Amino acid sequence: MRKLLTAATVAATALFASANAQAADTIALVVSTLNNPFFVTLKNGAESKAKALGYNLLVLDSQNDPAKELANVEDVVNKKVKLLLVNPTDSDAVRSAVRSANRAKIPVVTLDRSANGGEVASHIASDNVAGGRMAGQLVVDMLKGQGAVVELQGLPGASAARDRGKGFHEVVDKASGLKVVASQPADFDRTKALNVMENILQAQQKIDVVFAHNDEMALGAAKAIQASGRKIPVVGFDGTDEGVAAVNAGALAATVAQQAGLIGEKGVETADKVLKGEKVPAFTPVELKMVTK
Incomplete structure (x- = not known):
């Protein structure tokens, strides 16, 4: 009997965990390129903070191609993510992608590079x-x-x-x-x-x-x-x-x-506040420092 109860408990726990994972809100991170260590670190910072705050983070690589970036954004819009974090390939070209998210009523937060058009809830970057x-x-x-x-x-x-x-x-x-x-x-x-x-x-x-x-x-x-x-x-x-x-x-x-990981972390923290209806600054600067030998 003890073994049966244990097995049932394990099964119920797994089912509960699976339901919780499915219930967690998904936010998307569309990155200009993952062929650059800086943006890999940014992504890692975002993933770490998303996990800590209980979000699923969907990451897509635009490979420095504005057309690929737009396709990525349209893909996550169709998946009905709760919020879009985007690190633009090009500040002008990203306008179409931002407006696509705007039309779907999905809030947008830009990271490292700004967007020269569309409605953006907040921008996180170094000065x-x-x-x-x-x-x-x-x-x-x-x-x-x-x-x-x-x-x-x-x-x-x-x-x-x-x-x-x-x-x-x-x-x-x-x-x-x-x-x-x-x-x-x-x-x-x-x-x-x-x-x-x-x-x-x-x-x-x-x-x-x-x-x-x-x-x-x-x-x-x-x-x-x-x-x-x-x-x-x-x-x-x-x-x-x-x-x-x-x-x-x-x-x-x-x-x-720059502190790439911190930019990613602050991006997810800002996303969390936006989704909770809290007021966020239009721009959050991330501290820089000079490294010499």
Whole structure:
């Protein structure tokens, strides 16, 4: 009898757990790309917080393709998720996706990159303009206001690229002895940055420092510089594990460190508040810090 009761209890517990899992609200996270360690960390932070708060989190990868992003959002809209967290591939292109969720009355929270259209309940991100200023000031200090600078820009149309570049130029353009000799996009991609940097190295005989809008591009640029035999310091942005390790190893001069996991966590915390009808700020900044050796 004891064994029968135990078996019945186990079966009932499993049924209860299954019902609870099905009853848990599902929120979606549509990420620009999971082929970038920064966004993998962001996803991990969101998953951890969702689990802690009792939500199911559905994650979809847009592979840096706005069309794929729209298809992903339409897919989760059809699944009737409770809320959409989206890290846009492009701040302009994401408008259609946000409006698709708006039409379905699904609240939207943007992470890291903003949306230039549609109704968004809240935006969670680092202050990218402030981070760009931090990088710019570091470059000015490193070169003592004199020298030739290369800027590797992120994905055109992404708010993070625009804002980081804006903050950077607010500082370096005021230093009369500094000249930005090349400023080219490499789409936040390591391989593209390597190729772009190779071309810039051939075209520019004098380069004193490189600023890249993210660590992936910084690492690509550093590899190209190493292969050329020249010694040029590179400053990155994001503070990925690999980026920080490269700083500690001397391969990068510095990185402006975002807290990707915290952005994901705060995104889910904000989603929870929105779903409970609580008031949330239009923008929640996440602290940045400079990492040097």
